[in-house]
Amino acid sequence: MSDPQRVPLGPRPGPTFRPEFTLFLIYFFALFVFFALLLALPDLLAGMRTLPADASVEEQRSAGAEIARRAVAGKLSFAFIAALLALGLGAYTRVLPGIRKRP
Numbered sequence: 427m428s429d430p431q432r433v434p435l436g437p438r439p440g441p442t443f444r445p446e447f448t449l450f451l452i453y454f455f456a457l458f459v460f461f462a463l464l465l466a467l468p469d470l471l472a473g474m475r476t477l478p479a480d481a482s483v484e485e486q487r488s489a490g491a492e493i494a495r496r497a498v499a500g501k502l503s504f505a506f507i508a509a510l511l512a513l514g515l516g517a518y519t520r521v522l523p524g525i526r527k528r529p
Contacts (some may be wrong), residue, residue, distance in 0.1 A: 438508035444524075444525070446524065449522070449525065450517070453495065453516065453522055454509055454526075457508070457512050458505055458506060458511055460509075461505040461508040461509055461512075462501075462502065465501045465504065465505055466487045466497035469493055469494070469497035470493055473485055473493040474488060477509065485496055
């Protein structure tokens with residue numbers, strides 16, 4: 427009879443969970459919001475200067491929301507493209523945290 431093989435005890439190396447796709451989605455959303463706000467910033471600053479000093483908080487919020495809506499109305503495609511380009515560049519250079527390093 428042959429001796430039974432000994433199985434080593436301890437942790438076995440196995441596949442590890444790496445949520446890269448989820449990280450890509452989070453990075454894309456964050457970059458998209460950043461570029462959309464960057465495109466709306468000049469109009470928001472101009473609107474802040476023209477807002478009366480005695481305006482209530484609710485009036486300020488509604489005026490800011492309307493200004494931001496009009497500011498990004500035709501520019502969301504630019505924010506989308508800029509976010510895709512920034513994400514692609516960050517993934518290519520591997521500077522985004524959580525992205526796998528090249529072997």
